[in-house]
Amino acid sequence: MSTKNKRKKKQREELAFREVERERAQTLRLRKPTTKQRMLYFFVGLIMNALPTYLFFSIYEMDLLKSLPLFGFVSIICSIILSMGYHNVSFFLKHRLLKKTGVNFQKQRTKKKVAGGEREERQKKQLESSITTQAVSLSLLYNSLFFLVIVLIFAFYITWIFEAHANYILSLAVASSIVTYISSTKIQ
Amino acid sequence: MKILLLIILLLTSFVFAAEEQANLVVEKDILVTTLPHTEEEFTILYTIYNVGNGPAYDVRLQDAENFPKGKYSTVLSQIDTNWDIVEAETNTTHAVILKRHAVGSDFIGPAKVLFKNTPNGQDITSTSTYIGRLNFTPKSPGESRKSPNWEHWIIFSVVAALVLVIPFLLFKKSEKKKKRLTMNLRKKK
Numbered sequence: 001m002s003t004k005n006k007r008k009k010k011q012r013e014e015l016a017f018r019e020v021e022r023e024r025a026q027t028l029r030l031r032k033p034t035t036k037q038r039m040l041y042f043f044v045g046l047i048m049n050a051l052p053t054y055l056f057f058s059i060y061e062m063d064l065l066k067s068l069p070l071f072g073f074v075s076i077i078c079s080i081i082l083s084m085g086y087h088n089v090s091f092f093l094k095h096r097l098l099k100k101t102g103v104n105f106q107k108q109r110t111k112k113k114v115a116g117g118e119r120e121e122r123q124k125k126q127l128e129s130s131i132t133t134q135a136v137s138l139s140l141l142y143n144s145l146f147f148l149v150i151v152l153i154f155a156f157y158i159t160w161i162f163e164a165h166a167n168y169i170l171s172l173a174v175a176s177s178i179v180t181y182i183s184s185t186k187i188q
Numbered sequence: 189m190k191i192l193l194l195i196i197l198l199l200t201s202f203v204f205a206a207e208e209q210a211n212l213v214v215e216k217d218i219l220v221t222t223l224p225h226t227e228e229e230f231t232i233l234y235t236i237y238n239v240g241n242g243p244a245y246d247v248r249l250q251d252a253e254n255f256p257k258g259k260y261s262t263v264l265s266q267i268d269t270n271w272d273i274v275e276a277e278t279n280t281t282h283a284v285i286l287k288r289h290a291v292g293s294d295f296i297g298p299a300k301v302l303f304k305n306t307p308n309g310q311d312i313t314s315t316s317t318y319i320g321r322l323n324f325t326p327k328s329p330g331e332s333r334k335s336p337n338w339e340h341w342i343i344f345s346v347v348a349a350l351v352l353v354i355p356f357l358l359f360k361k362s363e364k365k366k367k368r369l370t371m372n373l374r375k376k377k
Contacts, residue, residue, distance in 0.1 A: 051348055058340040101370050120373065127369040130362045137358035144352060 033087045037136070041086040045079030048144050049172060052151045060164040067165065074169055078176040082147060085180035090132075090139035092183075097131045143179050150175035208242025210276065214301045214316035216251075219283075226324050229263050229287050234299060234316065236271075237279040244303040247271040249282060251299035251316075259294070260286050274303070293323045 033041065053071050057064045064071075154171035162170065215235040224230040234251075238244050248270040255267055264285040274280055288294075296319035302311045 047351055051344060051351070054347075055340065055344055059337050097366075101366070101373075123369055123373055127366060127373065130365040130369065133362040134359055134366060137355040137362065140355040141352055141359065144355075148348060 031091055037087065037090075038083065040136070041083030041140075042079050044086065044140055044144065045082035045176075046075055048082060048147055049075040049078050049176075051148065052155060052172060053168075055155070056164065056168050060167070062164050062168070067168075070165060070168070074172055078172045081173075081176040081180050082143065085143050085176070085183040086136075086139050088180070088183035089143055090135045093135035093138055094132055097135060098128070101127065101131070143183065146182075147175050147179045150178055208276070209240050209305055210238055210242050210244035210274070210303060210312075211240030212244055212247070212274070212301055212303055212314040213237045213239055214249075214299065214314055216299050216316040216319060218296075218319050218322075223322065224288070224324065226288055226291055226326050229285050231283055231285050232267075232319075234282045234284075235279055236274060236281070236301060238274045238276055241276050242305060243276055244274040245272070245305070245307050245309070247274050247301065247303040249299060249301055254294075254296050254299070255286060259290055259292070260288050263287050288324045291324055291326055293321060295321050 053075065056062050057067070057071075151171050154174055155167060159167045159170045159174075213236075215237070217233045217235070219231040219233055232251075234249055236247065236249075248268070250268050252267045262284060265283060267284050267286075269282050271280060298318040299316040301314045301316065303314065304311060
């Protein structure tokens, strides 16, 4: 192969490598949730943890006032773990849905102004935001349902033999860990 | 002679009919659907029926012996109580809520009821029915799990459904918008 062809091939490989690196960096940047998203996931996680807490103090007759510090501490930790799971699934779903639309969301790098280009960009942004909403809501629905099912199975069929406080800690911690672990396997 | 005997009999019957006497029948019952455990409340109900033809005065119920203070504690009301009068052909009730602290078995015997036929008369004793032997065992962890607890499950289901419906509705709304925008963008191509 002539040196000219070799140089061209090398340049093409470098360009392709840079493109891949840029996409990877963008993906990593998008992979981090925004502050709004973090707050939303944490808030929903707290509500999801409050539901089995109600069952524990009504069916297992845990004293609400005496166990309040335990409820608070476990709920906060499990909400943080759950929020990671929520973001993993919403990130995975968002990319999948973006691919499915078949629309090119990358910004045009041409200097020429295309007719109707601004309107198209605005519509693309709206489409991206509706896909984000869709992915987040689906992630919240799926993970919350999954979490509740696992908590109920553990609390009433597997760890019920333990004392009420131990049962509470185990069922919530295990359920939130399983949900987050399974959600992380999706994005690998 | 016969007429004299009849007159005497009639007079004595009137005398006896005029003498009013109270006759108390006391029922003692435990109001539980399942046998109580230690540290679990249970209710004892005393029903006093006056089946006599006269009022009972100064009626006193005494049953503290069957529930010694070291083993039992009263949650509501008190075991021993009294009434000034229980009219003839009426009844009255008294309920007390107790809790037993220690594991064990007890024979819950009859209660004693003292009353008088006249305000200054002599005390007459009546005994109630008895409950019998009760075994108090500690509550096992799975006990409350096995009972239906319908109201708690209904509340939990309703709140969970409400919480899960909101993201579902958001998903449906954003899907419609996504379809519309995708079709618009594809048309332009």
